[in-house]
Amino acid sequence: MRRRDFIKGIVGSATVGPLAVRAQQPERVRHVGVLMNLAATDAEGQARLAAFLQGLQEYGWAVGRNMRIDIRWTAGNADDIRKYAAELVALTPDVILVSGGTALGPMLQVTRSVPVVFTQTFDPVSSGFVASLARPGGNATGFTGFESNMGAKWLELLKEIEPRVERAAVLRDPASPQGLGQLGSIQTAAHSTGIDVLAQSMCGTPTRSSATSQLSCAVA
DSSP states (O other), X not given: OOHHHHHHHHHHHHHHHHHHHHHHSOOOOEEEEEEESSOTTOHHHHHHHHHHHHHHHHXXXXXXXXXXXXXXXOXXXXXXXXXXXXXXXXXXXXXXXXXXXXXXXXHHHHOSSSXXXXXXXXXXXXXXXXXXXXXXXXXXXXXXXXXXXXXXXXXXXXXXXXXXXXXXXXXXXXXXXXXXXXXXXXXXXXXXXXXXXXXXXXXXXXXXXXTTSOOOOOOO
8 A cells, every 4th residue: 555545544534533423422402491470280381381392393402302491380479480580590591481571570680691581571671671672682582462652552542433532541550560661651642642541550549640740550
């Protein structure tokens, strides 16, 4: 064998060998945390989780092959939400899915570094979860089916349907921080439409707002 052919054979073996070893290495397992605001026995919660896993599988992600998933069910309990949010972050996942706006705030209080994807979240901009819909910034992004400006549209639509309307009542939950942006939107519409608004909190104390007064809701 000529020396040149011998050297080519050595180089070829040195090249093929590491490639074969790399090809046999197992695929990296990604770690996903899931924080659900429903109970584990809740049919809707199970349906959401099943849809999530199916979607991941369609993109080539499967539990036990290239993905590990840790799920925490809170049933909407505030103490459990805080506890499980911290617990999931301590597991150092690659990403955390948060289902439900009530669970998103506590999660973002625990981490501002782990990527968080949220669903079922009311007006994440007014709630301070993201900077804007176009550019969320921070470590959170996700999906919302509602934003606060829709409150103004409701009042405008009411005036369009019945132009003679002069007074409207608003029933809101004062414990919900998301409702503040919606209430402010209704306030703006009250000014522009000339409708007097009676804001009634679920705590039971109503306050009146007109087109020229501050729209608010007193908490009993």
